[in-house]
Amino acid sequence: MGKEVLSEETIEVLRNPPLQDAARTITDGLRSHRTLLIIGNCRVDYQGRASSKLKPGDRMVIIKRDGSVLVHRPTGYDPVNWQPPGCKLQAYTEKGNLIVRAVRERPRETITIQFNKLYLLTSMALIDRGEFSLYASEEDMQRAVLLHPDLIEEGFKPITYEKKVEPGFIDVYGMDRDGRLVIVEIKRGTAGREAVLQLAKYIGSVKGEVNREVRGILAAPQLAKGAQKMLITLGLEYKRLDPKRCAELLRRSSVRKISEFL
Amino acid sequence: MGKEVLSEETIEVLRNPPLQDAARTITDGLRSHRTLLIIGNCRVDYQGRASSKLKPGDRMVIIKRDGSVLVHRPTGYDPVNWQPPGCKLQAYTEKGNLIVRAVRERPRETITIQFNKLYLLTSMALIDRGEFSLYASEEDMQRAVLLHPDLIEEGFKPITYEKKVEPGFIDVYGMDRDGRLVIVEIKRGTAGREAVLQLAKYIGSVKGEVNREVRGILAAPQLAKGAQKMLITLGLEYKRLDPKRCAELLRRSSVRKISEFL
DNA sequence: CGTGCCAGGTGCCAT
DNA sequence: ATGGCACTTGGCACG
Numbered sequence: 001m002g003k004e005v006l007s008e009e010t011i012e013v014l015r016n017p018p019l020q021d022a023a024r025t026i027t028d029g030l031r032s033h034r035t036l037l038i039i040g041n042c043r044v045d046y047q048g049r050a051s052s053k054l055k056p057g058d059r060m061v062i063i064k065r066d067g068s069v070l071v072h073r074p075t076g077y078d079p080v081n082w083q084p085p086g087c088k089l090q091a092y093t094e095k096g097n098l099i100v101r102a103v104r105e106r107p108r109e110t111i112t113i114q115f116n117k118l119y120l121l122t123s124m125a126l127i128d129r130g131e132f133s134l135y136a137s138e139e140d141m142q143r144a145v146l147l148h149p150d151l152i153e154e155g156f157k158p159i160t161y162e163k164k165v166e167p168g169f170i171d172v173y174g175m176d177r178d179g180r181l182v183i184v185e186i187k188r189g190t191a192g193r194e195a196v197l198q199l200a201k202y203i204g205s206v207k208g209e210v211n212r213e214v215r216g217i218l219a220a221p222q223l224a225k226g227a228q229k230m231l232i233t234l235g236l237e238y239k240r241l242d243p244k245r246c247a248e249l250l251r252r253s254s255v256r257k258i259s260e261f262l
Numbered sequence: 263m264g265k266e267v268l269s270e271e272t273i274e275v276l277r278n279p280p281l282q283d284a285a286r287t288i289t290d291g292l293r294s295h296r297t298l299l300i301i302g303n304c305r306v307d308y309q310g311r312a313s314s315k316l317k318p319g320d321r322m323v324i325i326k327r328d329g330s331v332l333v334h335r336p337t338g339y340d341p342v343n344w345q346p347p348g349c350k351l352q353a354y355t356e357k358g359n360l361i362v363r364a365v366r367e368r369p370r371e372t373i374t375i376q377f378n379k380l381y382l383l384t385s386m387a388l389i390d391r392g393e394f395s396l397y398a399s400e401e402d403m404q405r406a407v408l409l410h411p412d413l414i415e416e417g418f419k420p421i422t423y424e425k426k427v428e429p430g431f432i433d434v435y436g437m438d439r440d441g442r443l444v445i446v447e448i449k450r451g452t453a454g455r456e457a458v459l460q461l462a463k464y465i466g467s468v469k470g471e472v473n474r475e476v477r478g479i480l481a482a483p484q485l486a487k488g489a490q491k492m493l494i495t496l497g498l499e500y501k502r503l504d505p506k507r508c509a510e511l512l513r514r515s516s517v518r519k520i521s522e523f524l
Numbered sequence: 525c526g527t528g529c530c531a532g533g534t535g536c537c538a539t
Numbered sequence: 540a541t542g543g544c545a546c547t548t549g550g551c552a553c554g
Contacts, residue, residue: 011301011381013277035336037299037322039273039384043392049451049547050398050505057390060299062322066337074297074388075328077346077534084339084549109547119273120384124301126336128319137312137532188313243313311532339549346534368540371532400545426538430543450545454528460544486527530550538542 010125014118019098022121026063026091026100029123033065038100040118044071044081048109054080061100061113063089069102071113081111136243138171138188144246145172145184145219151246152184152217152239153177165205173206181206181214188243191220196230203236272387276380281360284383288325288353288362291385295327300362302380306333306343310371316342323362323375325351331364333375343373397513398505400450406508407434407446407481409515413508414446414479414501415439427471429463443468443476450505453482458492465498 014025022038029036038061044054054071059080062070069083087104098115136144142161149156155177163170172184183206185191185199195218203216218231219241231238276287284300291298300323306316316333321342324332331345349366360377404423411418417439425432434446445468447461457480465478480493481503493500 011277013275013382015273015275035322037301039299039386039388046547050396051509052394052396052547054394055392057392058386058388059390060297060324060388062334064334064337068337068339070334070339072324072326072332073390075326075330075347077330077332077344078546078548080394082339082547084547085337107547111547119386120275122301122382124320124336124381126301126320126322128321128335128337130305130317130319132314132316132342134312134314134532137310140312308532314532340531340533344532369532396547398547424538431538450547452527456528488527525554527552527554529552531548533548533550534546536543536545538544539540 012123014121017118017121019093019096019115019118022098022115022118023091023093025121025123026098030063030089030091032125035065035124035126036063037061037120037122037124038063038115038118039120040098040115042071042113042115044114045112046081046110048104048111049107052081056116058119063100063102067102069100069111071111081113083109083111133244135188136246138186141186141188141219141241141243141246142171145186145241149174151241152182152219156182165202165209170202170206176215181210181212182217183214184217184219186241187218187220189220190222190224191218191227191238192224193227193230195220196227196234196236199236200234274385276383279380279383281355281358281377281380284360284377284380285353285355287383287385288360292325292351292353294387297327297386297388298325299323299382299384299386300325300377300380301382302360302377304333304375304377306376307374308343308372310366311369314343318378320381325362325364329364331362331373333373343375345371345373398450398509400448400505402512403448403450403481403503403505403508404433406511407448407503410511411436413503413511414444414481418444427464427467429467430460432464432468435468438477443472443474444479445476446479446481448503449480449482451482452484452486453480453489453500454486455488455492457482458489458496458498461498462496 043056046052060072066085067087068085070079071081073080083102087102089102091100100113103110145151146158158174160173163173171186174182176182183202187195199216203214206214216236217239219239221242305318308314322334328347329349330347332341333343335342345364349364351364353362362375365372407413420436422435425435433448436444438444445464449457461478465476468476478498481501483504
């Protein structure tokens with residue numbers, strides 16, 4: 001797989017450009033579907049499902065090649081104004097201002113950005129084919145196990161989750177098909193010796209309370225080398241549990257609240 | 263009111279900077295709470311409520327002065343990775359890469375951005391005190407109803423708004439021309455089954471308290487198909503209410519404070 | 525297409 | 540801190 005590097009020519013930077021020049025560069029950029037970044041002082045109007053007015057201030061405007069538009073203030077996670085992908089754009093000067101207008105059909109919405117000064121204009125041909133993967137959180141995996149106990153083993157029946165014992169909280173606490181107590185420790189990533197130790201501590205604690213056999217199962221996508229040895233030594237078990245599969249299972253189920261399970 | 267213009271010195275632009283220089287500029291920028299814009303080739307890791315991996319590609323990273331972080335790909339409305347305001351940041355080089363790490367406590371979440379090449383680095387002191395106003399929100403609709411109760415029906419008299427009952431808050435609570443209690447639930451978009459359910463819950467709660475007839479009216483611009491059926495089944499009513507029209511009515515009236523109505 | 529449902533939702537305001 | 544809920548929610552899956 002070759003590394004792709006952007007050549008210098010594919011990124012154009014104008015500092016404090018005259019608005020006329022800016023309009024031309026933006027129009028060119030829009031035509032060739034480049035990514036545009038406009039930083040300057042502007043006001044913004046929005047008309048659509050709702051409507052809004054934003055008085056002048058310094059903002060960053062991102063125009064992506066799929067036609068999405070983001071207007072960002074210097075604070076906050078959310079864009080103050082925006083347009084989702086697929087809208088039609090135009091840029092021009094009018095009465096000494098640079099106007100950028102983005103129109104979306106269905107629903108009909110318009111945002112109009114009016115710059116009186118540009119600090120920076122960047123027109124870029126960014127290349128991004130990097131794969132993105134999102135994995136479930138440990139909480140999600142816990143939910144999945146409660147919802148589908150067979151993920152641990154056939155006949156497993158959860159009794160509680162996050163059960164408090166002396167050393168901490170047991171992820172899932174239940175019973176196997178033969179009525180033996182089972183403690184499940186879930187890890188989202190590769191489970192190391194530390195996880196095994198954690199599980200062992202819980203088992204010790206529970207054994208001290210109930211005085212009968214207690215099984216311990218470490219559920220994780222992968223087991224570190226040293227961890228396997230340790231598991232065997234301590235008489236504990238391992239069950240492969242894939243975060244991605246857990247996430248899929250949850251997506252299919254409509255149960256959201258963890259408290260609805262038991 | 264004087265117009266504020268950013269002086270040229272308050273915006274620093276580095277093109278294709280060595281990563282060492284970039285790390286220094288970013289660290290300085292973080293300390294002085296400037297807005298940072300980093301464009302380059304990077305991979306991103308996220309660990310927190312969930313976890314994610316993003317393989318290398320060209321991205322735009324915005325670091326705002328409140329500690330929010332946005333990683334944007336060249337397409338899409340959403341940032342591929344992010345951190346809400348208030349997180350702790352650091353930047354440094356390691357093995358020839360520029361690392362930017364943003365950590366949030368409660369919930370503990372970390373994103374790590376690893377650049378192998380920067381195309382552009384901008385450090386800015388943006389000034390934005392422009393007021394933002396949004397019209398035709400659900401709050402506007404509520405205000406409009408309080409100001410012009412006839413929007414619901416002739417003779418409707420509001421008693422309270424945002425009345426707290428067991429399951430939540432009643433948007434508008436009042437009485438019809440015949441002295442029957444009325445609960446109004448307002449939605450600014452198409453009202454679905456969920457909205458009907460919400461209304462039904464409030465009615466149940468109020469009926470349990472007052473032991474007399476209670477009408478329920480769902481006010482929204484549109485009713486989803488399944489919702490209509492459900493409304494009829496539950497003996498509830500629908501009143502068309504347009505957010506834009508509400509905003510219009512408010513503009514004509516000069517009453518702004520919602521507390522001045524009752 | 526509309527309708528429903530999830531999101532690393534985020535944000536705002538209440539107790 | 541937790542709860543309730545709106546959002547120009549946006550996004551996706553599904554009938």
